[in-house]
């Protein structure tokens with residue numbers, strides 16, 4: 001019988017976190033609601049272990065572990081401020097929020113964010129301990145802009161940073177990779193691990209030489225980490241708006257896969273923001289949703305499948321639902337969708353990739369560029385844009401000028417398809433555990449691939465940990 005190995009949860013309290021100043025703000029409860037409807041329509045709920053109601057799995061959310069890690073990540077003063085929200089009036093909270101960048105909260109916001117973090121922590125623990133193969137946390141508020149001492153950009157607690165810290169501290173992983181494909185630079189996440197070689201942060205974000213929010217110089221390709229963390233911060237800035245899946249495929253194959261393969265992370269966290277998707281009212285990009293599951297599919301073999309995806313941005317709610325659908329079904333085991341690859345990536349994307357490799361190659365000797373000495377030789381690219389842009393004088397002009405006929409309802413072109421039984425072999429042990437030398441383990445061709453390989457994988461990991 002099929003064994004549920006993909007974990008899932010959303011935080012039911014999310015409806016109490018809202019923007020009361022701008023009631024039409026797109027970071028609202030419909031982001032979760034539409035996705036949940038979609039999950040039911042495609043019957044993905046049959047194939048996931050749903051931890052949303054802790055009583056189903058006969059256990060409580062691990063708030064004590066969450067609080068322990070929370071204190072490692074966020075400043076005590078900041079946490080105290082958040083805890084005071086529940087006793088404050090909405091007017092007082094609105095005043096407080098004005099001192100932050102792009103933040104709205106309610107008296108319940110800390111409770112909601114705390115619960116979101118606890119779901120992420122619980123799923124991370126299950127994946128790390130081998131009880132789950134992988135997991136998707138459909139939570140809000142998002143987290144990747146949250147800093148140690150302040151909220152930012154709709155984010156309150158940095159879920160991905162909390163889970164990455166948990167993985168390192170509890171020795172679930174020696175090496176963690178965070179892949180952040182939200183359209184915005186996860187500046188909060190970068191800040192936490194900038195000096196830490198144990199957590200490699202890889203962000204793909206719209207940058208436009210600093211003209212896109214959060215307008216930070218440190219989001220550029222040459223900000224590669226500091227101290228022992230040097231080389232472990234990978235920024236891929238997209239410097240022209242209107243990027244498509246051709247750009248994202250270029251980044252996947254020239255950056256994400258080579259770096260992940262060389263790193264060999266024990267766990268991968270995905271800051272799964274879907275605001276790069278076509279039709280997003282904030283991201284203004286032209287990326288089709290089919291690209292995102294390919295990231296998960298390609299990363300799975302690099303980390304023995306141990307992937308935890310956590311929702312970040314995404315503000316066209318129907319588009320988010322389609323993206324969540326596509327990512328979840330790949331995590332369950334379907335092959336990612338086919339799509340047409342009929343254009344070359346834009347020169348500016350190629351240059352960003354080459355520049356990043358040029359800045360990082362000293363630390364990653366096996367990541368190669370088709371330019372010998374990127375970024376210098378990249379200047380020979382025939383439609384070259386300024387590589388060493390003058391970063392001073394970054395303006396805050398809004399640069400989104402894409403024709404918003406793309407602001408469409410993706411549900412029309414992506415009708416729900418009932419999920420099929422897994423067809424891929426993300427856990428093909430002959431392919432994916434070469435370091436454990438398991439080629440001689442006989443594989444019963446009739447055995448359920450997941451149950452069988454899951455047990456092999458657990459045994460191998462026990463054996464491996466036993467050696468250390």
Ligand SMILES: [Zn+2]
Pocket residue numbers: 182183184273275312313314
């Ligand atoms: Zn975003």
